[in-house]
Amino acid sequence: MPAPIRLRELIRTIRTARTQAEEREMIQKECAAIRSSFREEDNTYRCRNVAKLLYMHMLGYPAHFGQLECLKLIASQKFTDKRIGYLGAMLLLDERQDVHLLMTNCIKNDLNHSTQFVQGLALCTLGCMGSSEMCRDLAGEVEKLLKTSNSYLRKKAALCAVHVIRKVPELMEMFLPATKNLLNEKNHGVLHTSVVLLTEMCERSPDMLAHFRKNEKLVPQLVRILKNLIMSGYSPEHDVSGISDPFLQVRILRLLRILGRNDDDSSEAMNDILAQVATNTETSKNVGNAILYETVLTIMDIKSESGLRVLAINILGRFLLNNDKNIRYVALTSLLKTVQTDHNAVQRHRSTIVDCLKDLDVSIKRRAMELSFALVNGNNIRGMMKELLYFLDSCEPEFKADCASGIFLAAEKYAPSKRWHIDTIMRVLTTAGSYVRDDAVPNLIQLITNSVEMHAYTVQRLYKAILGDYSQQPLVQVAAWCIGEYGDLLVSGQCEEEEPIQVTEDEVLDILESVLISNMSTSVTRGYALTAIMKLSTRFTCTVNRIKKVVSIYGSSIDVELQQRAVEYNALFKKYDHMRSALLERMPVMEKVTTNGPTEIVQTNGETEPAPLETKPPPSGPQPTSQANDLLDLLGGNDITPVIPTAPTSKPASAGGELLDLLGDISLTGAPTAAPTPASVPQISQPPFLLDGLSSQPLFNDITAGIPSITAYSKNGLKIEFTFERSNTNPSVTVITIQASNSTELDMTDFVFQAAVPKTFQLQLLSPSSSIVPAFNTGTITQVIKVLNPQKQQLRMRIKLTYNHKGSAMQDLAEVNNFPPQSWQ
Amino acid sequence: MQFMLRFSTQGKLRLQKCHVPLSDKEKKKITRELVQMVLARKPKMRSFLEWRDLKIVYKIIHASVYFCCAIEDQDNELITLEIIHRYVELLDKYFVSVCELNIIFNFEKAYFILDEFLLGGEVQETSKKNVLKAIEQADLLQEPRHEYFNVPV
Numbered sequence: 001m002p003a004p005i006r007l008r009e010l011i012r013t014i015r016t017a018r019t020q021a022e023e024r025e026m027i028q029k030e031c032a033a034i035r036s037s038f039r040e041e042d043n044t045y046r047c048r049n050v051a052k053l054l055y056m057h058m059l060g061y062p063a064h065f066g067q068l069e070c071l072k073l074i075a076s077q078k079f080t081d082k083r084i085g086y087l088g089a090m091l092l093l094d095e096r097q098d099v100h101l102l103m104t105n106c107i108k109n110d111l112n113h114s115t116q117f118v119q120g121l122a123l124c125t126l127g128c129m130g131s132s133e134m135c136r137d138l139a140g141e142v143e144k145l146l147k148t149s150n151s152y153l154r155k156k157a158a159l160c161a162v163h164v165i166r167k168v169p170e171l172m173e174m175f176l177p178a179t180k181n182l183l184n185e186k187n188h189g190v191l192h193t194s195v196v197l198l199t200e201m202c203e204r205s206p207d208m209l210a211h212f213r214k215n216e217k218l219v220p221q222l223v224r225i226l227k228n229l230i231m232s233g234y235s236p237e238h239d240v241s242g243i244s245d246p247f248l249q250v251r252i253l254r255l256l257r258i259l260g261r262n263d264d265d266s267s268e269a270m271n272d273i274l275a276q277v278a279t280n281t282e283t284s285k286n287v288g289n290a291i292l293y294e295t296v297l298t299i300m301d302i303k304s305e306s307g308l309r310v311l312a313i314n315i316l317g318r319f320l321l322n323n324d325k326n327i328r329y330v331a332l333t334s335l336l337k338t339v340q341t342d343h344n345a346v347q348r349h350r351s352t353i354v355d356c357l358k359d360l361d362v363s364i365k366r367r368a369m370e371l372s373f374a375l376v377n378g379n380n381i382r383g384m385m386k387e388l389l390y391f392l393d394s395c396e397p398e399f400k401a402d403c404a405s406g407i408f409l410a411a412e413k414y415a416p417s418k419r420w421h422i423d424t425i426m427r428v429l430t431t432a433g434s435y436v437r438d439d440a441v442p443n444l445i446q447l448i449t450n451s452v453e454m455h456a457y458t459v460q461r462l463y464k465a466i467l468g469d470y471s472q473q474p475l476v477q478v479a480a481w482c483i484g485e486y487g488d489l490l491v492s493g494q495c496e497e498e499e500p501i502q503v504t505e506d507e508v509l510d511i512l513e514s515v516l517i518s519n520m521s522t523s524v525t526r527g528y529a530l531t532a533i534m535k536l537s538t539r540f541t542c543t544v545n546r547i548k549k550v551v552s553i554y555g556s557s558i559d560v561e562l563q564q565r566a567v568e569y570n571a572l573f574k575k576y577d578h579m580r581s582a583l584l585e586r587m588p589v590m591e592k593v594t595t596n597g598p599t600e601i602v603q604t605n606g607e608t609e610p611a612p613l614e615t616k617p618p619p620s621g622p623q624p625t626s627q628a629n630d631l632l633d634l635l636g637g638n639d640i641t642p643v644i645p646t647a648p649t650s651k652p653a654s655a656g657g658e659l660l661d662l663l664g665d666i667s668l669t670g671a672p673t674a675a676p677t678p679a680s681v682p683q684i685s686q687p688p689f690l691l692d693g694l695s696s697q698p699l700f701n702d703i704t705a706g707i708p709s710i711t712a713y714s715k716n717g718l719k720i721e722f723t724f725e726r727s728n729t730n731p732s733v734t735v736i737t738i739q740a741s742n743s744t745e746l747d748m749t750d751f752v753f754q755a756a757v758p759k760t761f762q763l764q765l766l767s768p769s770s771s772i773v774p775a776f777n778t779g780t781i782t783q784v785i786k787v788l789n790p791q792k793q794q795l796r797m798r799i800k801l802t803y804n805h806k807g808s809a810m811q812d813l814a815e816v817n818n819f820p821p822q823s824w825q
Numbered sequence: 826m827q828f829m830l831r832f833s834t835q836g837k838l839r840l841q842k843c844h845v846p847l848s849d850k851e852k853k854k855i856t857r858e859l860v861q862m863v864l865a866r867k868p869k870m871r872s873f874l875e876w877r878d879l880k881i882v883y884k885i886i887h888a889s890v891y892f893c894c895a896i897e898d899q900d901n902e903l904i905t906l907e908i909i910h911r912y913v914e915l916l917d918k919y920f921v922s923v924c925e926l927n928i929i930f931n932f933e934k935a936y937f938i939l940d941e942f943l944l945g946g947e948v949q950e951t952s953k954k955n956v957l958k959a960i961e962q963a964d965l966l967q968e969p970r971h972e973y974f975n976v977p978v
Contacts, residue, residue: 008930015929051933058838058932060853079966087936094846117963127945128844152959159944189950196947237952240907247951250904290903297901325871330902361871 004037005030007051014059027061038069046073047081050088057091067092067099074106082110082118086125094129104134111141116152119145123153127160135164139171146178151187158182158193162200172201172208183221188238188245191225195251202258209258219259219269226252226273230280241285253277253294260302267303274299278311289319289327293334300338310345313338317349325361332356332367339374350375354384357391365391369399373406381414385424393431400435404428408440418451419497422458430465433472441477446590448482457497459486464501467511471520477528480515483508484532485587488539505543509533513550527561530554534569538584548573707823712816713799717744718773720753720799722816724823734795734823736785742773744805751803753783758796762788773803787824795824826900826908826946827879828855830893831928831935836860839890839928840935844946863893873902884909889925912942915956937963 005013010030017023034049050069057063070092073085093100103125110122123145126138142164145157165172175197182194198218202209212218229244238245256274260267277295282288292315299312316338319331335353339346346353353375356368369391376384385407392403407428415421425444429436448458462479470476483490487508493500515521515529530551537547551573554566572580709723718740725735742748751771757763768783789795797816804810831840838860843852862874863883874881876895882905883893892909896902913923915938920927928935941956941963943949950956 011930055932058841060838078968080968083937083963083967084933087933094848096846096848115966117959117966124940124944129846155949156944159947159949162947163945188952189955192951193947193949237954245951246907247904247948250901254901286903287907290901290907293903294901326873326903326906329871329873360869363871
């Protein structure tokens with residue numbers, strides 16, 4: 001068999017291959033040759049063959065059949081064999097294979113070899129890929145070598161020990177004695193590796209850490225070494241760009257960090273040296289900055305005094321001005337970590353940070369953006385916002401959503417004025433409108449509602465914004481909602497903040513209809529637009545017919561949501577027109593709730609009520625209608641809270657923009673959900689009872705039967721009966737179903753039932769089944785009343801009835817006192 | 826440091842040193858991923874990347890070869906750049922003005938030199954002189970009749 005070709009020749013041959021296929025063929029041929037050579041157990045050429053195998057392995061070809069051969073090489077006496085053998089072991093073997101265990105003995109022998117380079121090979125291999133078993137077996141040998149005076153071996157033993165400790169932490173103790181005088185070495189290699197070893201031990205074991213702090217007085221030693229490095233003159237052997245052994249400096253700084261963490265004494269002992277390094281290190285090259293970076297990390301992590309911390313942050317600030325983007329990146333990352341604890345110091349570098357928003361590097365931009373948001377406060381909000389809005393304009397799409405959310409948050413916290421706030425929101429909506437998150441829409445709407453004096457200005461600006469472009473859904477949604485609410489202000493040109501625009505009702509309806517028709521509008525947006533149009537029916541005077549037409553058209557829309565709304569609005573026009581103005585009244589100021597849960601609801605001052613009729617929010621307490629006034633007067637009480645049968649309010653702050661303004665979304669979905677328990681909506685100031693109402697039926701499925709019904713009223717042929725149900729889930733709630741019947745020979749029309757209860761109670765009136773009580777008891781009107789009685793007081797009620805009968809308007813008041821005890825106890 | 830790679834601008838691997846136990850297949854996969862990631866970087870971009878839970882530090886040398894190191898979160902990226910730089914200097918000194926072909930034909934030497942500079946991913950010798958001295962002395966131990974070994978010209 002001819003001698004196997006040499007390594008270099010093989011490499012040369014393979015490189016002549018022009019295609020992948022050609023290369024593969026060559027490799028396969030050579031592998032076959034090597035295999036047969038291995039089979040012949042030829043010692044002479046084994047080394048050459050394994051070397052070739054390693055080359056082919058690097059190209060990506062399998063070489064596992066050479067694993068055993070590596071072991072044979074390691075066991076050989078020749079240095080060359082060992083060198084290649086150990087290299088092969090490190091490249092081809094990993095600890096998951098059993099083969100490597102066979103190495104243990106060889107390594108053990110080689111650790112005790114007479115030639116230091118052989119010992120070095122063994123240490124290197126063990127320290128690179130030794131398994132836990134191997135480490136356990138050989139730890140003793142490593143420990144011995146750690147105490148040798150041969151610095152070449154000592155440094156390797158130290159790093160080998162690090163590996164052993166990582167693999168078998170319990171063995172850490174055994175290396176402790178050997179560490180005693182490690183730092184007295186002059187040899188930098190030994191010093192460096194010793195520091196690494198000590199670092200590993202201190203990080204892993206708090207006991208070790210304490211030991212090294214107290215007993216070994218590690219800190220002074222390290223300080224001394226570091227000082228020498230800085231103060232000593234030029235040492236060509238270890239010099240890098242004028243700095244003496246930066247690798248060692250960085251390592252020492254890192255160990256100091258661990259020692260000084262949470263320890264006042266140690267931190268104090270290293271204060272001076274840290275200040276010295278921070279101020280004296282040359283910053284023109286990367287190597288100096290590497291040391292400064294490590295110094296900053298250390299200063300921020302230990303219990304350093306404030307002057308030092310400010311120094312550190314200033315270094316980071318200087319880094320931000322560095323041309324090298326690596327350094328800028330590293331600085332921003334570090335600043336982000338420290339901005340919470342050292343806010344004021346970081347503030348001083350705000351303008352530099354803001355400049356980084358214009359950096360070309362994406363990660364730098366992102367970090368700069370995060371930092372900027374962390375630094376916004378009441379003093380700098382105007383300036384910062386200008387920069388951030390500019391950033392929002394020009395940044396990559398992946399940032400826009402986060403940036404928009406951040407701007408909203410910052411604006412909410414620090415807005416100097418309402419007008420500024422609205423303007424900022426407008427700016428975000430118009431520049432990044434499609435990236436705004438869904439949950440921002442309800443928040444914005446709430447904000448706008450609460451800025452009462454800005455309504456005219458807001459609606460005008462929003463109108464102008466969508467005139468040109470109505471493709472950005474969040475913007476259109478907010479705009480539609482506002483126009484629906486404040487359209488009257490828009491056409492009457494009431495804006496004070498800026499030049500009022502001339503716009504007619506028809507023009508407003510034009511834009512809303514365009515939104516409805518547009519292909520770009522989502523279903524949710526269309527819902528907003530339709531509702532807005534409906535609301536305008538009470539705010540506009542000349543275009544009501546047009547509105548009616550639009551609403552009726554959408555009654556046959558394919559979109560079920562839209563259809564349902566349209567049908568119900570239609571009904572509002574037809575059967576319930578007398579309620580329309582009350583239902584579509586202006587939204588009251590909302591209470592702000594800060595948590596964000598899907599069950600969360602922002603309570604308005606009005607009562608909430610699910611109804612088949614999805615219409616608008618009720619008038620709030622402070623704006624009672626005339627009917628309420630009547631009741632109040634008649635009932636003569638400030639101890640009575642009048643209740644008017646009304647429709648549900650919208651739930652502005654639920655998750656998902658589509659829930660906003662969603663009147664009776666519960667009925668919409670068809671599946672009434674269980675009412676959220678009081679515990680799940682912690683922020684609501686109104687009693688949870690009101691939430692019960694929102695869930696329509698099921699709450700009261702658990703009926704306790706057996707409460708006797710009463711006749712609450714009987715006069716002039718009109719009889720009203722009360723039947724009772726109690727809820728099992730909420731014992732303070734009583735459901736009363738009233739039934740009105742008419743025994744006269746003529747119908748009673750336009751029948752309205754009203755009720756009032758004492759202040760300690762709360763009342764909810766659901767919609768009646770109709771407004772006509774047919775004659776001769778041929779039918780009844782039913783209506784459901786829910787009463788919340790948390791104090792379990794005796795139930796009392798005053799009722800007022802109005803209806804038309806025999807051509808004249810009738811009205812009566814009565815008190816109901818005969819409630820059975822089971823209905824309220 | 827968890828691993829170090831050296832590869833050409835075409836993505837051909839020249840050196841792969843791994844300090845965490847990984848199977849051959851895993852090593853291959855990781856190498857491929859990292860090579861792709863680094864080759865996709867444009868010239869003026871920063872040298873640091875985030876990958877899995879590690880930091881990747883890379884550098885291109887003489888516009889022909891990439892060095893790529895994967896370090897842990899608490900390691901200092903800037904000093905890693907210096908480590909790469911030092912290794913390149915060592916190769917330069919040993920091969921007397923290194924060119925890529927030299928490294929290819931003497932790939933095992935590149936590993937030997939690396940093993941005198943780093944051990945288990947940590948720097949073992951900070952003096953350039955000492956590293957080179959050790960290599961030279963070890964080279965002398967090599968039995969001369971082994972023809973696989975050429976003294977670089």
